[in-house]
Amino acid sequence: MLDYIWLVPTFPLIGVTINGLLGKRLPKKLVGLVACGALGLSFLVSVIIFFTLLHLPPEQRYLEKVLYTWISSGAFRAEAGFQLDPLSAVMILVVSGVGFFIHIYSIGYMHGDKGYARYFAYLNLFAFFMLLLVLANNFLFLFVGWEGVGLCSYLLIGFWYERKSAADAGKKAFVVNRIGDFGFALGIMLIFSTFGTIDYSEVFQAAPEKFSPGALIITAITLLLFVGATGKSAQLPLYTWLPDAMEGPTPVSALIHAATMVTAGVYMVARCHVLYLLAPISLTVVATVGALTAIFSASIGLAQNDIKRILAYSTISQLGYMFLGCGVGAFSAGIFHLMTHAFFKALLFLGAGSVIHALAGEQDLRKMGGLRRNLPITFPTFLVATLAIAGLPGFSGFFSKDEILWEAFSSPHGHFIYWLIGIVTAGMTSFYMFRLVFLAFFGSSRIETDRTHHIHESPPSMTMPLIILALLSIIGGYAGVPHVLGGANRFHSFLSPVFSGHHGGGDVVDPSASTEIVIMTMSVLVAVGGFLLAHRMYIKRPEVPAILADKARWLYQLIFNKYYVDEIYDFLFVNSIKNGANRLWQLFDVRVVDGSVNGIANLAGQGSSLLSQLQSGYVKSYAASILIGAALIIGYYVLR
Amino acid sequence: MINLSLLTPEIIVLITALIVLILDLLPWRGRKVLLATVGVLGTVGALLITMGQWDLREEAFYGMVAIDNFSVYFKALFLIICTLTILLSINYITRGGIDLGEYYSLVLLATFGYMFMASGTDLITIFLALEILSLAVYILAGFMRHSPKSNESAFKYFLLGAFSSAFLLYGIANIYGVVGNTNLKDIAQYLSQEAALKNPLFLAGMGLLLVGFGFKVAIVPFHMWTPDVYEGSPTTVTAFMAVGTKAASFAAFLRVFFYTLEPLKGQWVPVLWLLAAVTIIFGNTVAIYQKNIKRMLAYSAIAHAGYILVAMVAGNDLGSSSILYYLLVYSLMNLGAFGVVIIVEKKEEENLTISDYRGLAYKHPMLSAAMSLFLLSLAGIPPTGGFVGKFYIFSAAVSGGYVGLAIIGVLGSAIALYYYLRIIVYMYMYDPEKEFLDGPVPFFSAAALVITAIGTILLGITPARILELAHYSISYLGH
Amino acid sequence: MDTSLSLFGDYQVIHNYLPILVFIIFAFAFAIGTLIFSYLVRPNKPDPEKLSPYECGIPPMMDARERFSIRFFIIAMLFLLFDVEVVFLYPWAVVYNKIGLYGFVEMMLFIAILLVGYIYAWRKGALEWE
Helix, strand or coil: CHHHHHHHHHHHHHHHHHHHHHCCCCCHHHHHHHHHHHHHHHHHHHHHHHHHHHHCCHHHCCEEEEEEEEEEECCEEEEEEEEECHHHHHHHHHHHHHHHHHHHHHHHHCCCCCCHHHHHHHHHHHHHHHHHHHHECEHHHHHHHHHHHHHHHHHHHCCCCCCHHHHHHHHHHHHHHHHHHHHHHHHHHHHHHHHCCCEHHHHHHHHHHHCCCCCHHHHHHHHHHHHHHHHHCCCCCCCCHHHHHHHCCHHHHHHHHHHCCHHHHHHHHHHCHHHHHCCHHHHHHHHHHHHHHHHHHHHHHCCCCEHHHHHHHHHHHHHHHHHHHHHCCCHHHHHHHHHHHHHHHHHHHHHHHHHHHHCCCCCEHHHCCCCCCCCCCHHHHHHHHHHHHHCCCCCHHHHHHHHHHHHHHHCCCCCHHHHHHHHHHHHHHHHHHHHHHHHHHCCCCCCCHHHHCCCCCCCHHHHHHHHHHHHHHHHHHHHHCCHHHCCCCHHHHHHCCCCCCCCCCCCCCCCCHHHHHHHHHHHHHHHHHHHHHHHHHHHHCCCHHHHHHHHCHHHHHHHHCHHHHHHHHHHHHHHHHHHHHHHHHHHHHHHHHHHHHHHHHHHHHHHHHHHHHHCCCCHHHHHHHHHHHHHHHHHHHHHC | CCCHHHHHHHHHHHHHHHHHHHHCCCCCCCHHHHHHHHHHHHHHHHHHHHHHCCCCCEEECCCCEEECHHHHHHHHHHHHHHHHHHHHHHHHHHHCCCCCHHHHHHHHHHHHHHHHHHHECEHHHHHHHHHHHHHHHHHHHCCCCCCHHHHHHHHHHHHHHHHHHHHHHHHHHHHHHHHCCCEHHHHHHHHCCCHHHHCHHHHHHHHHHHHHHHHHHCCCCCCCHHHHHHHHCCHHHHHHHHHHHHHHHHHHHHHHHHHHCHHHHHHHHHHHHHHHHHHHHHHHHHHHCCCEHHHHHHHHHHHHHHHHHHHHHHCCHHHHHHHHHHHHHHHHHHHHHHHHHHHHCECCCECCEHHHHCCHHHHCHHHHHHHHHHHHHHHCCCCCHHHHHHHHHHHHHHHCCCHHHHHHHHHHHHHHHHHHHHHHHHHHHCCCCCCCCCCCCCHHHHHHHHHHHHHHHHHHHCHHHHHHHHHHHHHCCCC | CHHHHHHHCCCHHHHHCHHHHHHHHHHHHHHHHHHHHHHHHCCCCCCHHHHCCCECCECCCCCCCCCCCHHHHHHHHHHHHHHHHHHHHHHHHHCHHHHHHHHHHHHHHHHHHHHHHHHHHHHCCCCCCC
């Protein structure tokens, strides 16, 4: 069965081919069926593969399948192939599974759109590239998938390209990602020049043998790769594209934020854990960037009014957690959080989409309220996701977030500061998520009157995925119940062949189990505190937020305007680059390039007028050309 | 031994040509589609049998014809080209009012000639094959009988073709005069003597062969006929000869120079070096200023012959296999590009200038996407086959020590990017001003485009297998 | 003659063709020599009747160098084609006993191919004058 791993990315590719070529002519139902069926089949194969893998003894859970040699020239040899191990098995499950539910949801959400077939073709292509990315067995293939998801995000964020803001957001995502990709590509080149190969297994085997921990070259490689990860996974300072990415259709936001794209960076860091563990400096950078991003974007989330924007900042913040986990060496904890986050964040976005759908496009929290009666399915599922992301005990987010926080505190790479930042962020997360819930679903309705008659629960194709994802958001966490709570942390032991020999986190039955309990209790208390604060501010005394915003006006403005980062970037980079580019364009393009092109053109023009005299149309001059050529060649041979 | 059964593919093609000729005489209205069907069936059948001849390594007609991997590779290529040409022609020749049965028959006969170009192991066989294909293609070039341009192109091609054939024949005569035989094996035998390598008469003969082949593959300065003939001929014929005649001539060129004249490498490499450089520079420079898309593709075809010469100069393992690889890629992408031109072209030579393509993407997105793919492949942009082909050729040149030539080649491709991209710019960046096609894209043409497009992409994504095939083909040359 | 011998002397094949070269030279020399000789010794008394072209005794009407119908060429070409076919039949018939069935089949194939051409020409109306 494992040999059929290639089927996983192949199905979406077939879907792309069918919908891309014939989509316009096919009936809508068939388009949706093809797209969902394609991903559903890959999900099915992924599930079977996962269980096959589970039945094998842990040390045999590895398969490398070389499909073909792409290019071989001299020392450079690129083989395209798939690698299956527990890590990629988890990833394909998450990508194809969550992706599948988002596909189904899209059938209902996009049913009136004229670009229906195009949408599903892009969606399948997105899934294809993401699956390629996580299944690659070398850096080049990884890079292909990496670039591919970048391209698809551009296409999907700018899906409604007639809207300028959407087209701009697509462009922004693409450009910001390109900045990261540049570092990433440099990293891969450095890997090739250092190891002479870009194959995972060879690189990861050679690295510990050739280099001792702290080697400069490894640090450089890992930092460059991490630059790529900050772009793709929206970390400081390259996160700005993600909030704008909500300009795309809401299921796309769910796909980008939850299952694909942003998780690529985390996956890549976990995949290269061998290299990162050899570079303590890079680990510190990863952890620090992750922690700072987490608290930074969580604080922005406190004061936003756009339902999707809040979720976008929470994604960035949660990704920060994952990097924090990886940065303290707890890679399996990072991946665990990646998985649970995929469940509840997809659920949150799809739920938000359902709300927006019900309100005919309204996204402003100030114009919602009291929706819990109107949306009997969306509300409870959304609540489940909120409980999960806030980290309340029993929900999936609790287990994964807690593992990261514990590792941040106790791991040899960890530090008390990391834990402190993490727990403050957890409090903030709990606060702004419950604020969202209270504003949207509780209280009195503030909905504009012309929208009220329209309110309705979404069709089953949209609510079904919500229910399933809600279930997953609850039970997903029980894959990794920590030892201290009497669990076996199966998730960790499943991943342990990948991260074996390294400190993966979670498995250490700490002698100070009581410490872990204390840490855990504190994070629960913080989460509950966030809830209570939100409850007090938005249910009990709704006038408080306005007073507060007024009292700490500058702080509120600062947060509300997202620390003015976009403006600063615009001022620092975009404008100056624009100006610089303009100047360069005038200097270089107009003078040098155009000059030389025109020069060459003139030269070629003169040459071609000369040549066109040769190309006279007269057969005799053509024959003369042949004759002269022949005479020169023969003369060369005979008279030499 | 005669071993006639080894020539089954060729015989099938010949018989198909005759059947088509006879079927056209039937007084039946729907026969035109039947003719094309029979033609395709014949070529596909021949293709299957040809593929079965892989690794056979036999000789026929007392050593005048070889069935080795080299010839099998090329014959398969020619049969693919023939099939695609027929598919592209069905609608075109009806629109152009030239749907005569002789058309398919002549295409098949030319293919018959191509096949012997690849398998001939005697200079006489090669010459005969060259004449068979030339005669067929001369007529095809003038097939638009009522178009003065078509007549002009046929006549020019015929006159200059005859002229260059004389050079080739004179070269054969010279070599025969020295060796006393025209068989490639015997000539190779003769060249194993040290003294033979400096014989001026033999060298002159080799030079004349170079001229003859150089004319057919269109390298500077023997290229002058190309733009005029390519422009005037019916576009399907242009596609057919730009791809088929070039590949067939390269097949014979390679067999003679890589196998028989191998000991004289020191003599012909410098000449080819110069010819390659001049061809690349000239073809790409002049292509920039062409307004007619067929003329532009003609100059691009000249430039591509130059790239293949680079690989011949490199001459190492990678270089020689990359020639075969590149010829396959070149055939597919060029047929594809010409295929789009064929579909877009209207009667009375409408829609043939590059500016006619403005806004095509808005009316026919798939067609423009296909055209962009072929043009990007011709320009050598990944992940197309054109990229991998150029990559192999230039890396072969570098590892063979011809860095200068590789630089010229890369510069030439950079220039080429300009005129290929210009068409894409016209297709995508301008608003359409008119309708392009009278109806939907014809089915058979679309099928041909799909095949070529898939081939172009596949060769870019999975080149290693085909390169391996190419390697086995050329390394068994003459063994 | 001496120099050409030294140029080609090493190459046996060219050497073999030397008699032919000598023969050609002799042929040309004989023809030209005869013409020159007769020019020198003949009497020269031209009159208009003698200089006019001879057309079976009828006085010539107009210039003989006029364009004539393409059909002549087609007929001539067809004649050539099938004439050559017949020419091939003679040596084949002579050695027929030695080459047997194989030769028979081959010749039948050859004739069949030409027959296709014949049918084609016929059906296309190449043999009709109008």
